[in-house]
Amino acid sequence: MxxxxxxxxxxxxxxxxxxxxxxxxxxxxxxxxxxxxTDIVATLYDSVLRIDPGNPRWDGRDRLIxxxxxxxxxxxxxxxxxxxxxxxxxxxxxxxxxxxQGHPVMDKTPGIDMTSGSLGNGLSIGVGMxxxxxxxxxxxxxxxITGDGELQEGIVWEGALSAxxxxxxxLIVFVDxxxxxxxxxxxxxxxxxxILPRFEAFGWHCQEIDGHDIRAxxxxxxxxxxxxxxxxxxxxxxxxxxxxxFMENDNSWHKRVPTKEQYEEAxxxxxxxxx
Amino acid sequence: MMEFKGSREAFVAALVExxxxxxxxVFISADSLKAARATTFADRFPDRYFEAGLAEQNAVAIxxxxxxxxxxxxxxxxxGFITMRACEQVRTFCAYPELDVTFAGxxxxxxxxxxxxxxxxxxxxxxxxxxIPGITVFEPADAAxxxxxxxxxxxxxxxxxxxxxxxREPDVFxxxxxxxxxxxxxxxxxxxDVALISTGFVLDRVIGAAxxxxxxxxxxxxxxxxxxxxxxxxxxxxxLSSCKAAVTVEDHNVVGGLGSAVAELAADRCPTRIARLGIxxxxxxxxxxxxxxxxxxxxxxxxxxxxxKLVAAKPA
Numbered sequence: 001m002x003x004x005x006x007x008x009x010x011x012x013x014x015x016x017x018x019x020x021x022x023x024x025x026x027x028x029x030x031x032x033x034x035x036x037x038t039d040i041v042a043t044l045y046d047s048v049l050r051i052d053p054g055n056p057r058w059d060g061r062d063r064l065i066x067x068x069x070x071x072x073x074x075x076x077x078x079x080x081x082x083x084x085x086x087x088x089x090x091x092x093x094x095x096x097x098x099x100x101q102g103h104p105v106m107d108k109t110p111g112i113d114m115t116s117g118s119l120g121n122g123l124s125i126g127v128g129m130x131x132x133x134x135x136x137x138x139x140x141x142x143x144x145i146t147g148d149g150e151l152q153e154g155i156v157w158e159g160a161l162s163a164x165x166x167x168x169x170x171l172i173v174f175v176d177x178x179x180x181x182x183x184x185x186x187x188x189x190x191x192x193x194x195i196l197p198r199f200e201a202f203g204w205h206c207q208e209i210d211g212h213d214i215r216a217x218x219x220x221x222x223x224x225x226x227x228x229x230x231x232x233x234x235x236x237x238x239x240x241x242x243x244x245x246f247m248e249n250d251n252s253w254h255k256r257v258p259t260k261e262q263y264e265e266a267x268x269x270x271x272x273x274x275x
Numbered sequence: 276m277m278e279f280k281g282s283r284e285a286f287v288a289a290l291v292e293x294x295x296x297x298x299x300x301v302f303i304s305a306d307s308l309k310a311a312r313a314t315t316f317a318d319r320f321p322d323r324y325f326e327a328g329l330a331e332q333n334a335v336a337i338x339x340x341x342x343x344x345x346x347x348x349x350x351x352x353x354x355g356f357i358t359m360r361a362c363e364q365v366r367t368f369c370a371y372p373e374l375d376v377t378f379a380g381x382x383x384x385x386x387x388x389x390x391x392x393x394x395x396x397x398x399x400x401x402x403x404x405x406x407i408p409g410i411t412v413f414e415p416a417d418a419a420x421x422x423x424x425x426x427x428x429x430x431x432x433x434x435x436x437x438x439x440x441x442x443r444e445p446d447v448f449x450x451x452x453x454x455x456x457x458x459x460x461x462x463x464x465x466x467x468d469v470a471l472i473s474t475g476f477v478l479d480r481v482i483g484a485a486x487x488x489x490x491x492x493x494x495x496x497x498x499x500x501x502x503x504x505x506x507x508x509x510x511x512x513x514x515l516s517s518c519k520a521a522v523t524v525e526d527h528n529v530v531g532g533l534g535s536a537v538a539e540l541a542a543d544r545c546p547t548r549i550a551r552l553g554i555x556x557x558x559x560x561x562x563x564x565x566x567x568x569x570x571x572x573x574x575x576x577x578x579x580x581x582x583x584k585l586v587a588a589k590p591a
Contacts, residue, residue: 105371105372106372107372107373113343114340114343118363118367121336121364121367124332124333124337124340125336125343127336128341128342128343128348129340129341131325131337131340131341132340132343135301135322135323135346136344142340155336158327158330158332161330162328162330162333162337165328166325
């Protein structure tokens with residue numbers, strides 16, 4: 001895949017600034033888990049997804065389900081910056097009457113393909129969309145971004161079995177393996193169980209990548225798209241809070257609002273350095 | 276004229292006809308193909324039959340994904356499993372996004388669930404579904420009405436829940452009967468002493484009660500309500516205002532179903548003495564359908580007793 005990594009890195013930095021600013025202005029939201037998926041989101045919206053921001057309901061578009069819906073600030077920013085709606089709306093996150101709900105809602109926000117936020121459900125819904133892609137012969141791909149903590153939800157594995165059974169090559173699932181969930185580390189909360197062997201056991205094509213390496217993300221999608229006879233899991237190692245040093249791997253930023261000083265420090269760091 | 280062995284068969288016959296005309300219609304099973312009597316659909320449309328496995332949450336989530344891409348999925352499995360195990364998927368991923376997903380819940384009530392026992396007897400399904408915004412809830416009275424209603428309701432936007440039985444529910448209406456979607460049906464009119472308001476597969480019992488009452492000089496109106504949500508509010512208020520008292524009858528817990536809906540409406544628009552008959556907020560047990568329904572207060576005699584007491588207690 002021919003990609004412009006510099007442009008995508010700039011896009012990712014723009015998204016990270018939006019995430020911090022949205023949470024700061026809304027005085028609410030989840031910065032840490034949004035920052036961990038930012039490079040995946042930036043790469044998908046810049047170079048991977050076949051979409052038309054001028055026609056958000058185009059029936060042949062690739063679909064993206066943000067199963068970890070609490071990370072929606074990353075996707076809201078990407079959609080605004082791609083032209084689905086004005087970036088001036090971003091500060092209205094979680095406000096009364098806003099199109100930017102606390103978790104994604106498909107009919108309120110242009111570009112959101114599926115309502116999400118109740119964890120664990122995105123993969124199964126993606127199975128339905130991939131079945132629709134095949135049945136309607138529209139040939140679109142279905143991307144799901146799931147957290148690692150939410151893999152504790154049983155429905156994930158109900159869907160994983162169906163996806164393999166129906167050989168859904170158009171279903172590509174990113175697992176944002178940042179190692180944390182609301183309460184603590186995933187290992188501590190839910191128990192240790194390696195992710196890749198689980199998906200492999202279900203018959204999936206599996207890859208492990210650095211979830212902050214733009215070229216690796218694009219290459220993994222390219223490989224996944226070549227797997228036409230089985231679904232793909234791309235297990236992306238990420239850092240919760242990535243890009244804002246004082247948030248990185250500090251789980252208090254799962255859901256937390258920066259102070260004015262922290263906000264200014266974050267914006268300053270994000271303005272300086274490429275991520 | 277088509278005749279069916281019960282509401283499951285009737286529903287799938289309608290579904291096949293709907294699917295013949297609309298290629299967006301697909302069917303999702305949760306290992307419920309045989310229970311739903313849906314092998315005819317799978318044989319006729321193999322590429323439109325999706326087997327989600329014994330996994331109801333998965334089945335409903337898959338339906339949501341299909342519907343979000345413009346298809347019109349039907350999910351048929353046991354009512355308790357749709358409304359309890361997959362309740363969140365129905366609510367958050369079908370009802371909230373206003374997707375066109377139709378659910379048919381088998382084994383509604385005691386007459387539907389009978390010998391299987393409490394695990395497979397749905398006595399809360401209507402109440403659970405009724406609390407979800409934007410969903411339509413239907414309880415047809417027999418197979419003929421199920422067929423007519425399924426066909427007539429195919430164009431309804433947003434999620435729809437049909438309550439079906441086991442296949443042993445009695446036939447009340449003649450084959451080929453029409454239905455006016457959402458409107459109550461006045462089945463008998465013996466007077467204005469009491470309105471007997473029935474939903475689902477207890478209608479023959481309610482008719483039996485009206486006959487008993489008639490012999491005693493108590494005139495009853497019998498109305499069959501197939502739409503528990505949205506309720507035919509004007510139709511029900513008309514009954515309540517024209518009769519001295521009302522009895523609701525349903526094969527469901529008295530909490531949350533038709534009785535609750537009618538009582539809520541009466542409180543809003545037409546305060547009326549109402550007796551709510553159904554399962555009295557307790558768990559039932561296994562047993563043959565008819566005897567089981569009798570034991571839990573749904574015999575014609577029990578319904579007549581309740582109506583008689585209500586009419587007698589009513590101040591002159």
